[in-house]
Amino acid sequence: MAKVSFLGLGVMGYPMAGHLAAAGHDVTVYNRTAAKAEKWAAQHGGKAAPTPKAAAEGQDFVMCCVGNDDDLRAVVLGDDGAFAGMASGTVFVDHTTASAQVARELQAAGKAAGIGFVDAPVSGGQAGAENGQLGIMCGGEQADYDRAEPVMQVYAKACRLLGGPGAGQLTKMVNQICIAGLVQGLSEGVDFAQKAGLDAEAVFDVITKGAAGSWQMENRHKTMLADEFEFGFAVDWMRKDLGICLDEAKRNGARLPVTALVDQFYGEVQDMGGGRWDTSSLLRRLKR
Structure with a gap:
């Protein structure tokens, strides 16, 4: 088992770090709101650290899932950043959805210090994080990926190296591009079915089994029909990604x-x- 730190305990990071602890890893966490880190440590039996540097000291791996490029730089670089506490030969794994540019920047900074860096954004949402069923898209050097992959498998349904630094982030962009069109199409289909007077539940029960079927249709059509959007992947986050x-x-x-x-x-x-509504709330725009 490895010594691992996890930076960022949001809706994704909190359960992901929990899976690491449950698998027997020695886990130290950091969160910008310290009370959340203390809560996690009390729940999972790990340790909470006051800074990213303190969390990273003495660890084999540092995993991270924060908000955006600036948040990522803030927890990685500087006197209190994770790189300042990491030893040569350790590996930083970034699960943030960020730019390919920042991934390449941090990979180069890490390499200069003897620290491996893998950009590894995830797909599967909060449910995927809680169930340990995330798709993980990775970029970086093969040796760094090979070391980190067994740790990531704790919360992965699929995990793959797709190229050099930044390739993981570029693949996540493909993921979000595809989702955007799917959700808009699904919203139009739901709205059309309802306005046509069809039994929309029966309609989607049938077409999910055919060529129109998708993860979004399977997992979102019922809540869309019920006009429920107070959950899931927020519109604000999707706009950041797009x-x-x-x-x-x-x-x-x-x-x-x-x-x-x-x-x-x-x-x-x-x-x-609707900034905090689920992305399937595109349907509400059609019903105004």
Whole structure:
């Protein structure tokens, strides 16, 4: 078993760190709100540290899941950052959904200090984190991935190295681009079925088994039909992710017309007060 620290105990990080402790790893946690770290330590029997540096000292691996590029730099770099406490030969694994640019930046900074860095954003949402069933998309050097992969498997349904530094983040962008179009299509389908006077529950019970079926349809159509959105992956987070996708597309020349349009639609949902609603709340925009 390894000595592992986990930085960031949000809706994803809290259960992910819990899986590490349950698997027998020696886990130390850090959270910007210290009370949450203390709560986790009391619940799971690990330790809480006052700074990312203190959490990282003496650890074999440092795992991280925070909000965005700036949050990531804040917990990694500087006098109190994780890199300041990590020894040569250790590995930092970042589960944040961030830019490929920051992944490459931190991988280079880590390499200069003898620290491995794997960008490893996840997919599967809060339920996937709680059930240990996340898809993990990784970028980095093979040797660093090979060392970290057994630790990540504790909360993974699938885990794969997809290329060099930044490849994990680029793959997560593909994931979010695909989801954006799927959720908009599903919203239009639900709205159409209801306005056509169909038994929408029966409709989706049938079409989930055919070519239109998707994770979003299987897991969201019932709550959409019930007009329930106070859960799940927040619109605010999706807009952050789609902004990363659109910025990267400007750099690499990819055309994302549907993604850009759905991003605008999510902006309208935010204007409706739905920033914390699940992404399936695109349906409410159609019913205004």
